[in-house]
Amino acid sequence: EPEVTQTPSHQVTQMGQEVILRCVPISNHLYFYWYRQILGQKVEFLVSFYNNEISEKSEIFDDQFSVERPDGSNFTLKIRSTKLEDSAMYFCASNNQNEQFFGPGTRLTVL
Amino acid sequence: SQQGEEDPQALSIQEGENATMNCSYKTSINNLQWYRQNSGRGLVHLILIRSNEREKHSGRLRVTLDTSKKSSSLLITASRAADTASYFCATDAGNTPLVFGKGTRLSVIA
Numbered sequence: 633e634p635e636v637t638q639t640p641s642h643q644v645t646q647m648g649q650e651v652i653l654r655c656v657p658i659s660n661h662l663y664f665y666w667y668r669q670i671l672g673q674k675v676e677f678l679v680s681f682y683n684n685e686i687s688e689k690s691e692i693f694d695d696q697f698s699v700e701r702p703d704g705s706n707f708t709l710k711i712r713s714t715k716l717e718d719s720a721m722y723f724c725a726s727n728n729q730n731e732q733f734f735g736p737g738t739r740l741t742v743l
Numbered sequence: 744s745q746q747g748e749e750d751p752q753a754l755s756i757q758e759g760e761n762a763t764m765n766c767s768y769k770t771s772i773n774n775l776q777w778y779r780q781n782s783g784r785g786l787v788h789l790i791l792i793r794s795n796e797r798e799k800h801s802g803r804l805r806v807t808l809d810t811s812k813k814s815s816s817l818l819i820t821a822s823r824a825a826d827t828a829s830y831f832c833a834t835d836a837g838n839t840p841l842v843f844g845k846g847t848r849l850s851v852i853a
Contacts, residue, residue: 732788734787
């Protein structure tokens with residue numbers, strides 16, 4: 633059964649460093665999303681991507697964040713200069729119509 | 744914006760009992776989905792119910808949707824210790840970002 637994959641599963645970084653989180657959506661899906669979940673809180677939407685451009689973004693997704701689909705399979709989230717409050721689980725999701733399929737997440741820890 | 748909010752926040756039951764979790768939202772939706780999350784892990788999709796559906800079953804799961812009340816319920820019958828997890832509802836308006844509630848933390852005691 634096709635699934636969304638994410639790498640790495642856990643990333644530890646120093647405050648101010650850049651991180652790139654990677655996702656491989658399900659191959660025939662057209663819509664891609666990044667969400668994050670701070671420990672103990674609810675899942676929050678960051679950004680959606682369709683037709684090689686951002687279709688929607690939340691207030692959280694400020695200038696420190698960017699997304700890219702560098703090739704036909706990968707979908708990346710970059711945080712330019714990480715802050716302590718960026719520590720969270722980051723989930724990638726993809727869909728075509730209704731059900732969104734989520735990856736297993738990347739746990740980002742900013743020290 | 745649409746917003747799923749679950750209640751109760753936490754639920755503790757004995758193995759074999761049924762668990763009912765509720766979700767409310769604010770605006771019109773296309774779909775409502777329920778997800779499960781084990782502690783610190785990923786989101787597992789359980790069931791999707793469309794706005795024109797009233798009830799859906801999947802194994803031991805039963806989901807209802809009342810669009811007039813903007814609410815949904817998830818029933819897990821004959822619960823097992825392995826059902827212990829957090830359960831989230833999430834709504835969308837059709838290829839839009841999902842809006843998640845805060846979740847219900849279910850503990851099933853063996």
